[in-house]
Amino acid sequence: MSRVVGEEIPEVVAATFDGADLAGKLGLGFVLVTVDPDGLVRPCMVSAGELLVLDSRTIRLGLWSGSSTSRNLAAGSPVLFCHVAAGAVYYLRGRARTLRADPAAGLDCFELRVERVETDSHEGLPVTSGITFTVVDPDPPAVLAMWERQLDVIRSAE
Template identity: 30%
Template sequence: MSQFLGSTLTEELLKRLSGDDIASQTGKAILVVSVDDHGWAHPAMLSYHEVVAKDRSRIDLTIGKTSTTAKNLKRTGKITLLITDAGLNYYLKGTANELRDALEGIPFMSLFRVEVEQLLEDQEPDALITSGVTFSRPEKQEVGVIVQRIFQSVKKEPL
């Protein structure tokens, strides 16, 4: 059963989402859920390169500007992030507002700022979480360049 922790990130989550040690999060996904125009939960995945905590109550994230998730966030502003990895499992609920319709030099990505409203932890003592969702990218230089440009754009966005 999940436990309400408050309306700010824990130190552990702030460190994990700060982007300061992005290499340790490479290949790990953050699940995000928005609400579609029929009231259904709409899942999507982001990499840690697309999600950066600015402080304990604000997180910036980039989303494909024509995606259903971006359209849902513009319409409702509601988002839930599932941050799951070995030994940890958090649900972060917040309100998202679009800061930029396009990132500089990356016109297909929008920038949103999420204000944290609820942070819940879900850890069952008899059901240890052993991993989160992981992925691998093709070893293409152009993909790596775009990923790094996206990360740098989100990281440098002022509070």
């Protein structure tokens, strides 16, 4: 059963999305959930190259332009972000506002204000890992270079 732990982004989440050591975060996947206009939930996989923690309550996102998740965020959908890692599961809830970004970047940018943080743990049944992926094509250096460009767009969005 989850329990509320506050309104601030936990340190493990902030460290994952601080924009540093992207090579060490390659392969880590996370789930961002919004709600479609018809009321159905829409999960979206995200990585360390698409999110950037600004402060204890603010996360910026850069998602592919025109995606269903982007449309939901622009329409004011509530957001549930799930961070799963060894030993802890965190659920961050809030709403996002649209930011202006360079249209040539192909990203829709948003700023999520965290309103509530929950954690989920079960005595004797610890979480051992989160979602992971592998990079096949393009190669890892190309993905890391893309992430750096995306994070620059996210940082400069207004």
